[in-house]
Amino acid sequence: MSRKVYVIGVGMTKFEKPGRREGWDYPQMAKESGTNALRDAGIPYDLVEQAYVGYVYGESTSGQRAVYELGLTGIPVVNVNNNCSTGSTALYLAAQAIRGGLAGCTLALGFEKMQPGSLGSTYDDREQPLANHLQALAEISEVLFPPAPWMFGAAGREHMQRYGTTAEHFAKIGYKNHKHSVHNPYSQFREEYSLDDILGSRMIYDPLTKLQCSPTSDGSGAAILASEDFVAEHGLAGQAVEIVGQAMTTDFASTFDGTAKNIIGYDMNVRAARAVYDQSGLGPEDFQVIELHDCFSANELLLYEALGLCAEGEAAKLVDDEQTTYGGKWVVNPSGGLISKGHPLGATGLAQCAELTWQLRGTADRRQVDGVSAALQHNIGLGGAAVVTAYQRAER
Template sequence: MSKALIAGVGMVKFTKPGKSEEYDVLGAQAAIAALKDAGIDYRDVQQAYAGFVFGDTCSGQTALYSVGLTGIPIINVNNACATGSTALFLARQAVESGAIDVALAVGFDQMPSGALASNTSDRKATTARLDQAVASIQGWDDKAMQAAQYFGGAGREYMEKYGASADLFGRVSVKARDHARRNPFAMFTDPLSLEQVMSSPAIFGPLTRLMCCPPTCGGAAVLVVSDSYAKKKGLSNLVEIAGMALTTDTEASFNSGSMINVIGADAARRASAAVYEQAGIAPDDVDLVELHDCFSTNEIISYEALGLCPEGGAEKFVHDGDNTYGGKVVTNPSGGLLSKGHPLGATGLAQITELSWHLRGTAGERQVPNANIALQHNIGLGGACVVSVLKRA
């Protein structure tokens, strides 16, 4: 077994649908940025894993052929919103196993405007089992957006279970914008007040429009190398992937009667427990985290699922400022999916890119002081959850 080290990262600024380059350009630009960051030629890459959700077969080849025609294996990956992290999971596994020394994970998506919708209406939806669970727990509203019913329903359950107010979720959106204003790669950087968030149009349950992430276009890439290759090439600014787990659903997602488990909290608990053990750390050791705040309700639920605060303790965690600079663990210093954007195939790799910059000490204005250990969390309903621990190498 070899250590898997991040040698290079790169991303392109996320944009609104209709404002971006074509998907292949987004992927190529991200890959080139990661290669340049590492100081490695594409001819050294032995395998590539390309993640996308909106695209046709072999979109990865289309993106990477403009980077180089080297004949390497290019594996296309689609694992819902956890696609980019899944591509990295495979790249890291290939390097750690000793099969290869250099692997590239690239993710991109050129998303359409509007709410997410399936483009395969002629067959069973991949979320059919989850939809049945939702219907049995809270009923189904044919007029409401699917994802909003999931995450809005989970937020409503959280409020009922712990006596929290909807303002708790609004504060997450305010914090996200405050962090994003220092991130040149974020889509939305104008500050928000709690009043603006709470008075924006109602979506479902406690969710308002400003508690929901936008459809986004973008690309990100991560270059993974073995420790022997890094020593041979004299590479610096390395970040170690100290732990990484990919979990899928168990009966808890479907039969527990809990919307919180439907949206992946149980999967996140299992994945985070596995990576803490792999990395030999505890949640209290984490300095910063990029977690999957597709809706602000999910950030609150994820604090607890990842062990960053006790069950039912998220309200105190937020009110004490423990989720931001000067607190216990800086959460989504990039602005998160809420403000940076969420191009599905690129999201997980953009999270890793952000965390790598902080661990290197190169995150500029938003740098988390003394960042040594970082946590990443990326979920996709249908379903997959990836959690990673990164350490300063």
């Protein structure tokens, strides 16, 4: 029998430009985020029964080295790597252990210590995980390196050609997310830019300018999950947030159907979202706040359609009508999103979880969305994995 899963504590570090904080290596990042999560939960580390630790760039057993900063209790520690969805994959596994009755309290933690500049491969003497995706895209689009802006930019161009979306629509998403991050003390960037600033910044891959692209970042996030019995035993119902739906998908045959949007995971996103809606009994209209994977503004726009916020081809209208910011139907990425908050790959999914937990508790300070009863999270890694999670306050 599937058991209920609750988030009882969250914590994160400020996301920083790589190397900005001297002496801040991944063990220090993990200690900071993990300690914050344990303090938020109000429990000691020795009550945690399993830990799932995510990172993309690091040596084997870096997960153990990271959580050993919190304690040496001999628990199973599982190292997780799933590209940009690593943090939410750790969350998925930690929740699965609770859901399956294998543990009463688990830790999901993610971190990243990154190199400045565009993402590159670590090993050049073997097949690259995205080789098939890049080959498929090369058959329908001009080739550009580094690959990430090319892949998401090509999907943006495809949307423009099919539906008349303009460069300004993508820029408005960058404008929105930078504006949101002004009130986030954990955000790497807290500057507000004008729409002209967004459009006029350096072109990375037309239509994507620099201020519509997520930066490389250092940082960490963590979440403590617990069963219903654990919550009751420790009197944590007042702070608990329930995971009411969660799904992970990987690539389908449709990924390689000759469309740029599916190469960057559109169909994975659609199917993961539908599974979560079926599990939770909630639909897109039931959520007030959403944290989604805006690695590039083009991806956020495509996700409006993949998550069912609007019909296919209608995302630009949501942007024009300001339906995804304060005063609209949803507030998407109140944290500033990856574009402005930053994107330390292993930490991103757990930072999203933290933001939504704060929103559901009503403790998000100046970022707080009015009347939050349900929240939706989306995180994706190419090559590929998409993770979608739905949350509600425990008392509901």
